Amino acid sequence: MGKYWINAKIMRESLVLVVLAVIVAAAFQLFRPNSELLSFDRPQITFAADSLLTAPLPAISIDDSSAFGQAVAIGEPIVITIEQMQYLLETDAAIALDARSPQEFAAGHLPGARNLPLEELYEHEETIQKWSKNKWLATYCDGPPCDQGEVLAWELTGRGFDRVAIFAPGTMGWQAAGLPLQKGERVHE
Amino acid sequence: MSDRKKLLEWAIRWILGLVFIIAGVPKIIDPAGFAVAVDNYRLLPYFIVVVMALVLPWLEVFIGLALISGRLWRGGALLTIGLYGVFIIAIGSAMMRGLDIDCGCFSTGEHDANFRRIIEDVILMAGALWIYRRGLQKNNENRPVPAD
Numbered sequence: 001m002g003k004y005w006i007n008a009k010i011m012r013e014s015l016v017l018v019v020l021a022v023i024v025a026a027a028f029q030l031f032r033p034n035s036e037l038l039s040f041d042r043p044q045i046t047f048a049a050d051s052l053l054t055a056p057l058p059a060i061s062i063d064d065s066s067a068f069g070q071a072v073a074i075g076e077p078i079v080i081t082i083e084q085m086q087y088l089l090e091t092d093a094a095i096a097l098d099a100r101s102p103q104e105f106a107a108g109h110l111p112g113a114r115n116l117p118l119e120e121l122y123e124h125e126e127t128i129q130k131w132s133k134n135k136w137l138a139t140y141c142d143g144p145p146c147d148q149g150e151v152l153a154w155e156l157t158g159r160g161f162d163r164v165a166i167f168a169p170g171t172m173g174w175q176a177a178g179l180p181l182q183k184g185e186r187v188h189e
Numbered sequence: 190m191s192d193r194k195k196l197l198e199w200a201i202r203w204i205l206g207l208v209f210i211i212a213g214v215p216k217i218i219d220p221a222g223f224a225v226a227v228d229n230y231r232l233l234p235y236f237i238v239v240v241m242a243l244v245l246p247w248l249e250v251f252i253g254l255a256l257i258s259g260r261l262w263r264g265g266a267l268l269t270i271g272l273y274g275v276f277i278i279a280i281g282s283a284m285m286r287g288l289d290i291d292c293g294c295f296s297t298g299e300h301d302a303n304f305r306r307i308i309e310d311v312i313l314m315a316g317a318l319w320i321y322r323r324g325l326q327k328n329n330e331n332r333p334v335p336a337d
Contacts, residue, residue: 005325006267013264017255021248028217029243038220038243042228042235101289117289119300145228148289148300 042144047168048078077139077153077164082177085110085138085167094136094165097156099148108181110140110167110174115186118148121155128159136163143170198323201316202256205269208313209253212295216246226293230279230302231286248272266321273314280307 029038080088088094089112096113098105105115116124116139131137137156141148153166175181216223224242228235248268255265280292283302292302 007325010263010267010325013255013261014267015264017251017261017264017268018248021244021251024251025244025247028247029220038224038239040236040239101287103287104289107287119289145225146290147225147229 046079047081047084048165050084077150077157077166079168080138080165082169082173082179084165085140085169085174086179088136088138088165094138095131096167097137097139097149097152098141098171099139099152100141100146102186104142106183106185108171108175108183110171111180111182113140113182116152118152118155121152128156131161133161133163136165137161138165138167140167140170143172144168146170194323198320201320202259202262202266205266205313205317205320206253206256209249209256209269213246213249213253215295216242216293217250220246223293226291229288229290229293230283231288232279232282263321263324266317266324269317270314270321273310273317277307277310277314280310 085094085096089096089110096110097116098109098113099116099118101117102115105113105117109115116128121128137153139149139152139156149168149170150166153164156164169177171181220242223246224239227233227241227245228238233241249272252265252268252272255261256269276294280302283290283292284304284307288302289300290302291300292306294301294306
C-alpha cells in the first residue's frame with residue numbers, strides 16, 4: 001500500500017481546502033465593507049494632453065486623470081503616449097530613463113536612454129541632482145503591467161523634478177509601434 | 190527516535206503553516222497589489238491573474254490553518270508541494286527572462302523574484318514532501334485491509 005503517492009482521501013482533503021478558499025474569497029470580495037471589486041479587464045491608461053509637453057511648466061491642474069485615478073497637477077508625473085515620447089526625444093526635450101535591470105536594458109532600450117534601475121537610485125543621487133530641471137525626465141519599463149517606470153517617476157518627483165513623465169507603453173509598446181530599440185550595455189555611470 | 194521524528198513533523202507543519210498565513214494575509218488585504226505582482230510574471234491571461242489574486246491568498250491561509258491545526262493537513266501538505274512547484278517554476282522563468290520583479294511571495298513592493306527565493310521555496314517544498322510522505326505512510330497503515 002505504501003507505494004502509492006496519492007490516495008482518494010488526501011485528494012478529497014485537498015479539494016475541500018480549494019473549494020473552501022474559492023467560496024470564502026468570493027464571499028469576502030462581495031461582502032466586505034468598502035471593498036472595490038477587482039476588474040477582470042486590465043486597467044486602461046489615460047494619457048496627458050499634448051499641450052502639457054510644450055507649456056513652459058506643467059499647468060497647475062489639468063482636467064484629466066492619470067493612469068492611477070489621481071488628478072494630474074504640479075509635482076505629479078504625467079503619463080505620455082508613444083507619439084509624445086517620440087516628440088520629446090526628437091526635440092531633445094527629455095532624458096529617457098530606463099528603470100529596468102541592466103540585463104534588460106542591454107537587451108533593448110529606447111534610443112539614447114539612460115539606465116537607472118530602481119535598486120541603484122540611491123547610488124546615483126549626485127548625478128540625478130545634476131540633471132537639468134528644464135528637460136523632461138521620461139521613465140519607462142517594459143510596458144503594462146510593469147510598475148518600475150511609475151515608481152521611478154514618483155521618486156524623481158519627490159526629488160524636486162517638476163517635469164516627470166511616465167512613458168507607459170514602455171519598450172513593448174515602442175517595439176509594437178514599429179520603432180527601433182537600441183541594444184548594448186550602458187556606457188554612462 | 191520516533192518521538193524525535195514526530196517533533197520534527199510537528200515543527201515543520203507549524204513553520205509551513207505560519208509561512209503560509211504570514212504570506213496570505215497581506216495579499217487578502219491588498220488583492221489589487223497582489224494582482225499586479227502576479228501579472229508582472231507575464232505568464233497568465235489577466236482574467237486568470239485576477240482569479241488567482243483573489244483565491245490564492247485564502248488558499249494559503251487555509252493550507253496554513255490545516256497544517257497547524259492538524260485537520261485536513263495531508264491535503265494541505267499535498268497542495269503545499271504543488272504550490273511550491275508552481276512558485277519555483279514561475280520565479281525561475283522570470284529570472285530566465287531577465288525580469289526584475291516583485292515575486293509576490295510576501296508583502297508586495299520588493300523586487301525579489303530571485304535565486305534566494307527559489308532556494309527558500311525548495312527548502313520549504315522539501316519539508317512539505319517529508320511530512321507528506323510520513324502522513325501518507327500513517328494513512329496507509331490505518332487503512333482497513335481489503336476483504337479479499
